[in-house]
Amino acid sequence: MQTSKFSYNALVTIVLVAIGAGVSMALQSAFGDFPVEFFAFPMNVVVAVVWLLSLVELYRHRKGSAVAKYMLSMEATYLSLALVTVGGVVAGVMAELPTGKWWFVVAMLFVMSHLAVITLRGWRNAEGVRWRFVLNHIGLLLALGAGFWGAPDVEELRLPLVEGRPCSEAYVRDGRSVPLGYEMTLLDFEAAYYDNGTPSDFVARVDIAGEEVTLRVNSPYRYRWGEDVYLVSYEKDLAGRTRGIVQVVRDGWSPIMAVAVAMMLMGALLMFLQGARKGVRR
Amino acid sequence: MMLGWSILPWAAALVVALSLAAAVVAARAKERSVWAMALAALAVVVMSGFIAQLWIALDRPPMRTMGETRLWYSFCLLCAGLFTYARWRYRWILSFSTLMATVFLAINCFKPEIHDSTLMPALQSAWFVPHVAVYMFSYALLGCALLLALWGLCRKGAEVDDAIEQLLYGGVAFFTVGMLSGALWAKQAWGYHWSWDPKEAWAAATWMIYLGAIHLRLHRPDCRRVFRWVVVVGFCALQMCWWGVNYLPNVERSVHTYNINN
Incomplete structure (x- = not known):
């Protein structure tokens, strides 16, 4: 019985991978990269809520269906782990990131769906809430979710600041310039070096919307909730002046990520303290 | 006087000798040996001493270069080997961890280009x-x-x-x-x-x-x-x-x- 069930689910896994790969390739060649911008807020929130509700519906009312049975199987766990492994290896080897590719999006959706349904099933047992399980699995689901659904909303704006010249135009990754909405002025820039010429420290004093701020690497300034200002680098321009490269990151999803990180930290702590426990085996 | 990397071969030899002695005692003993644990603990202490003086000599955490992480890896391996032996009594684990720690210490001894005390801003x-x-x-x-x-x-x-x-x-x-x-x-x-x-x-x-x-x-x-x-x-x-x-x-x-x- 055990063996036949194992091979049935293994077969489903192979078929699923084949279908997923085929569909992703077809979509990739038909439309190019995944249309991330289309899912900017509020579209991403709407789709995420619909996705989550359908998984709850699947778990609560269609648990006997073939889809639910497979999604709750151990083979789906191994497939999820394998998919993230493949994603990691591809991102670890290739020069180009896989994150905008259809196969990556499809794989991540599968992984998150599996995590969501097994969390619905396993968050408690006869003895009560399984805290270690909940912290690790929901923590990971939130981290993946914030990264995945939040990706279209993250804005990265760069400003090359020259001393004494106010700047309110920023550049985004593809080179377009966009209005920042407020003004920044570099008041003063200082770099220090070791004897062998490598930089030991660089600091910029910047006026940000009327407020005087000191920026350095590892020490950003919070302009407002979800909008932080970073000093990332510096360069000499053609006239020999030093330009401080300032980056503004707008990420409204980062609080969710913070919660996810806190949950997983606690989960890891419990994992270390409790170790492998006997009697939890299915 | 700050010694830094220069005493590494001596410190490494002492650590390996202590660790090897612990491994031999553990492999020969039928029960968990207190002597093996004491020798392995002494190796950890010597290693800690070396890392501490290196930290002071470099005037920054010795964690940036591959050489420095190899040093920590050897140190952690000795700790983990001792822990595994004390907890589960595998007679051979101290031999394995000694062998691996020795390999990583030897790489550091034979790669002199690890002397660099700079620490770039991003790592501060x-x-x-x-x-x-x-x-x-x-x-x-x-x-x-x-x-x-x-x-x-x-x-x-x-x-x-x-x-x-x-x-x-x-x-x-x-x-x-x-x-x-x-x-x-x-x-x-x-x-x-x-x-x-x-x-x-x-x-x-x-x-x-x-x-x-x-x-x-x-x-x-x-x-x-x-x-x-x-x-x-x-x-x-x-x-x-x-x-x-x-x-x-x-x-x-x-x-x-x-x-x-x-």
Whole structure:
């Protein structure tokens, strides 16, 4: 019985991978990269809520269906782990990131769906809430979710600041310039070096919307909730002046990520303290 | 007087001698030997002393270059070997951990280009020490798990899986903390928790393989050989994550390039 069930689910896994790969390739060649911008807020929130509700519906009312049975199987766990492994290896080897590719999006959706349904099933047992399980699995689901659904909303704006010249135009990754909405002025820039010429420290004093701020690497300034200002680098321009490269990151999803990180930290702590426990085996 | 790297060969010889003595005593004893534990603990103390004086001599945490992380790895391996021996009484674990620690110490002794006391601004952060130390301890626990898995694969009937499993829980817990501390640090330094940097990507792959081993053990404790093989594969991925990425062409897009060539 055990063996036949194992091979049935293994077969489903192979078929699923084949279908997923085929569909992703077809979509990739038909439309190019995944249309991330289309899912900017509020579209991403709407789709995420619909996705989550359908998984709850699947778990609560269609648990006997073939889809639910497979999604709750151990083979789906191994497939999820394998998919993230493949994603990691591809991102670890290739020069180009896989994150905008259809196969990556499809794989991540599968992984998150599996995590969501097994969390619905396993968050408690006869003895009560399984805290270690909940912290690790929901923590990971939130981290993946914030990264995945939040990706279209993250804005990265760069400003090359020259001393004494106010700047309110920023550049985004593809080179377009966009209005920042407020003004920044570099008041003063200082770099220090070791004897062998490598930089030991660089600091910029910047006026940000009327407020005087000191920026350095590892020490950003919070302009407002979800909008932080970073000093990332510096360069000499053609006239020999030093330009401080300032980056503004707008990420409204980062609080969710913070919660996810806190949950997983606690989960890891419990994992270390409790170790492998006997009697939890299915 | 600050000695720094110059006394490494002497310190390494002393550490290896103590550790080897502990391994021989442990291998010969039928029960858990207090002498073996005392000798192994002494090796850890000597190693700690060397790292402490290096830290003071460099005037920064000795965690930046590959040479420095190898030093911590040897140190953590000795700790993890002692812990595994004290907890599960594997007679051979001290021999394995001594061998591995010796290899990493020897590389440092024969690579003199590790003297460099600079620390670039991006690494000047309170996150630096915990981020690296936690990873090195995790690597050491996972290294001991690898040694037990290899032993189990070579020797029929070896009962190593419970100990491997415990080492995995400890190793993966620390690995997770390493990744999470890295995410928090990255947010503070650049504004993103995660950016699929090559090192991050290999860390994710490694993490998944080890989680696969943990889930396999929960679900199918009878699949012993597969379990041990997954642990071996996980350690291979870990090597890519640790130093293999430095040799990949896409390393140019990595922010983890402070340690190349040293």
